[in-house]
Amino acid sequence: MREEWITSRKNPLLVQIRRLVSSRGARRSAGMFLGDGVKLLEEALKWGAPLETVVYSEGLDGPELPPEVRTVRVPEDVMASVSPAQTPQGVLSVCAMTPQSVPAKLEGAVYMVLDGVQDPGNVGTILRTADCAGMDGLLLSEQCADIFSPKVLRATMGSIFRMPVEVTADLPGRLYALREQGYSVLSSQLDGTPFYQRRGVGERYVLVVGNEGNGVSHQVQQLATHRLRLPMRGGAESLNAAVAAGILMYQSQSWGNKVDRGRLFPRMEFTFWYGIFHVYFSLLSLAGQMRQV
Numbered sequence: 419m420r421e422e423w424i425t426s427r428k429n430p431l432l433v434q435i436r437r438l439v440s441s442r443g444a445r446r447s448a449g450m451f452l453g454d455g456v457k458l459l460e461e462a463l464k465w466g467a468p469l470e471t472v473v474y475s476e477g478l479d480g481p482e483l484p485p486e487v488r489t490v491r492v493p494e495d496v497m498a499s500v501s502p503a504q505t506p507q508g509v510l511s512v513c514a515m516t517p518q519s520v521p522a523k524l525e526g527a528v529y530m531v532l533d534g535v536q537d538p539g540n541v542g543t544i545l546r547t548a549d550c551a552g553m554d555g556l557l558l559s560e561q562c563a564d565i566f567s568p569k570v571l572r573a574t575m576g577s578i579f580r581m582p583v584e585v586t587a588d589l590p591g592r593l594y595a596l597r598e599q600g601y602s603v604l605s606s607q608l609d610g611t612p613f614y615q616r617r618g619v620g621e622r623y624v625l626v627v628g629n630e631g632n633g634v635s636h637q638v639q640q641l642a643t644h645r646l647r648l649p650m651r652g653g654a655e656s657l658n659a660a661v662a663a664g665i666l667m668y669q670s671q672s673w674g675n676k677v678d679r680g681r682l683f684p685r686m687e688f689t690f691w692y693g694i695f696h697v698y699f700s701l702l703s704l705a706g707q708m709r710q711v
Contacts (some may be wrong), residue, residue: 422489424496427500432499435510436500450512452502454503456480456481458511459509461575465579467514468514468516472490472511473510474490475492475506476493478509515566523599526555527623528552528667529553530544530557531558532556532626534559534632535562538567539569541570542572545573545574547663548581548663548667562585589635589637589638590640596624597641603623604619604642605638605642605645606626606627606633607646608633608655609645609647619644629659
């Protein structure tokens with residue numbers, strides 16, 4: 419495979435990469451996003467993502483690439499000028515925006531919904547946890563952090579290439595349609611019924627987590643079939659959005675959903691604490707990565 423050698427920071431490819439790092443609009447316009455690090459590259463290759471270009475720092479080897487992927491090497495100082503991280507990992511991958519989409523008429527049993535979650539670390543961690551917990555897909559309002567931003571992608575640890583995702587401009591309308599299809603809409607909010615006392619939740623439902631500061635929007639609350647809260651015995655008013663979402667996703671697996679998804683856990687206690695530990699260590703890992711950004 420022939421490699422290109424680029425030394426100019428003004429090279430059109432490097433200019434494009436900077437735009438993909440900094441601008442949601444640029445990513446949408448180009449239909450591409452930037453993966454940072456070997457892990458995302460390996461996951462992209464494993465799951466058949468449409469890679470366009472891979473950029474390596476000089477002297478760094480990576481996994482074998484398909485022959486159609488453009489391969490570029492740059493000096494370390496040039497890599498530092500385009501990398502989204504303060505401590506570059508030495509590998510950048512440009513990939514086309516073709517994530518698995520959520521079908522208009524849902525076919526799965528359980529979906530996670532984010533209503534205005536704006537922190538990139540939270541969005542990426544929730545997407546990763548949804549993948550681990552066996553959710554059938556993730557729906558996000560347009561007010562959420564961009565799922566293709568470098569910080570979100572880093573937090574997903576590759577789940578972006580496996581998880582069906584939909585970003586909708588009309589979340590209330592989407593949830594109304596889901597109710598018409600027979601889905602229960604479970605909204606997490608501080609004035610709700612304790613989560614463990616839920617009643618009348620059907621076999622198909624969506625779990626909604628809201629904005630870090632304001633919670634679930636009023637419009638979405640009005641569409642909820644169930645308003646639920648996680649009981650808190652201490653003095654804190656609320657949980658981090660990613661932690662709350664993780665508990666909800668894993669705990670809901672213990673409800674005895676009859677749809678055979680091959681990922682249900684038999685005991686409430688196990689799913690609850692597994693969810694707690696998974697999200698906790700995900701956030702610890704993310705915190706370590708963010709120190710490099």
